[in-house]
Amino acid sequence: MKNMDLSSPVTVWKEDDVVDGRREKALVAILRTRGCHWSRKGGCTMCGYNVESLEGIGVEELTAQLSAVLSRYEGEGMVKLYTSGSFLDPLEIPVEMRDRILGAFDQAKRVLFESRPEFVTPEILRELPDHASIALGLESASDTVLRCSVHKGFGVKDYVRASDAINDRGLPVRTYLLLKPPYLTERAAIEDTAASIRFAAPRSESVSVNPLNVQKETVVEGLWRRGDYRSPWIWSLFEVLKVKREFPGVRIFSSPSGAGTQRGVHNCPECDKRLLDALEKFNFEQDLNLLEGHQCQCRKEWSSLVSMEDLMRTSVDVHRHLEDELAL
Numbered sequence: 001m002k003n004m005d006l007s008s009p010v011t012v013w014k015e016d017d018v019v020d021g022r023r024e025k026a027l028v029a030i031l032r033t034r035g036c037h038w039s040r041k042g043g044c045t046m047c048g049y050n051v052e053s054l055e056g057i058g059v060e061e062l063t064a065q066l067s068a069v070l071s072r073y074e075g076e077g078m079v080k081l082y083t084s085g086s087f088l089d090p091l092e093i094p095v096e097m098r099d100r101i102l103g104a105f106d107q108a109k110r111v112l113f114e115s116r117p118e119f120v121t122p123e124i125l126r127e128l129p130d131h132a133s134i135a136l137g138l139e140s141a142s143d144t145v146l147r148c149s150v151h152k153g154f155g156v157k158d159y160v161r162a163s164d165a166i167n168d169r170g171l172p173v174r175t176y177l178l179l180k181p182p183y184l185t186e187r188a189a190i191e192d193t194a195a196s197i198r199f200a201a202p203r204s205e206s207v208s209v210n211p212l213n214v215q216k217e218t219v220v221e222g223l224w225r226r227g228d229y230r231s232p233w234i235w236s237l238f239e240v241l242k243v244k245r246e247f248p249g250v251r252i253f254s255s256p257s258g259a260g261t262q263r264g265v266h267n268c269p270e271c272d273k274r275l276l277d278a279l280e281k282f283n284f285e286q287d288l289n290l291l292e293g294h295q296c297q298c299r300k301e302w303s304s305l306v307s308m309e310d311l312m313r314t315s316v317d318v319h320r321h322l323e324d325e326l327a328l
């Protein structure tokens with residue numbers, strides 16, 4: 001455990017984001033809570049949240065954490081409050097605390113937080129202030145991928161219900177998608193995320209594509225260590241982001257963690273930095289030309305890998321096998 005002090009947030013930093021089409025300064029805080037309820041039931045194959053989370057965090061500790069976050073607040077237009085789970089889970093953030101936290105940032109144009117769909121109900125949405133914005137981690141619009149590759153613990157219909165409810169309440173939805181969960185080939189991963197963007201974009205103000213980053217003590221880390229998993233290529237991420245062309249009004253972006261390392265999205269040392277710089281520009285300018293025309297010797301390696309895996313059709317077989325095995 002990095003820091004056992006329950007009265008201080010896991011971390012606080014600043015970055016840029018976009019509100020109503022305009023670049024804004026954002027204050028980002030990860031609050032320490034008891035953690036994601038789903039991680040207690042096995043959790044997702046790629047998620048390392050359980051490592052950070054702790055029992056015994058109540059109103060008193062969260063009040064102290066809020067003060068610490070407020071001491072860093074300098075009037076940024078956007079505030080992003082992450083927990084290692086769901087901000088709307090009353091066991092993570094008691095209701096009185098949730099109202100106090102959101103109220104503390106009522107000068108901000110936008111306060112974004114994450115929640116699993118099971119905590120998003122019309123009743124709770126009515127209680128939220130108008131500057132709230134909710135991020136839903138859909139990961140994939142395929143129920144098979146959610147069940148077999150992600151072990152997400154909810155289905156596409158749950159996301160649909162929650163995003164409809166948020167849209168009905170008039171609050172913006174940010175959808176997170178996971179590029180390349182385990183047991184998918186590179187091409188299957190590209191196709192899955194491209195299809196998922198097409199599904200989620202009409203329900204979202206913004207779609208954030210998160211290439212899988214191998215986190216400690218996860219199922220994926222086990223696969224990765226024995227050579228059965230490689231994080232997605234930046235080439236694949238660029239392919240996926242080109243779906244933006246079909247949704248001019250929706251911000252589609254990617255701020256990958258661990259990018260350019262073996263655990264995160266990467267190509268080769270020759271081109272990683274150049275492509276990630278182009279990605280950072282694309283995130284704000286949304287100009288597809290920024291993703292085009294990049295050359296590197298590793299592009300050939302990537303494209304032959306994609307065709308080779310096509311011949312093996314591994315992901316299709318793995319999923320068919322799992323579906324039989326689990327009688328899904």
Ligand SMILES: [Zn+2]
Pocket residue numbers: 267268269270271272296297298299
């Ligand atoms: Zn390269």
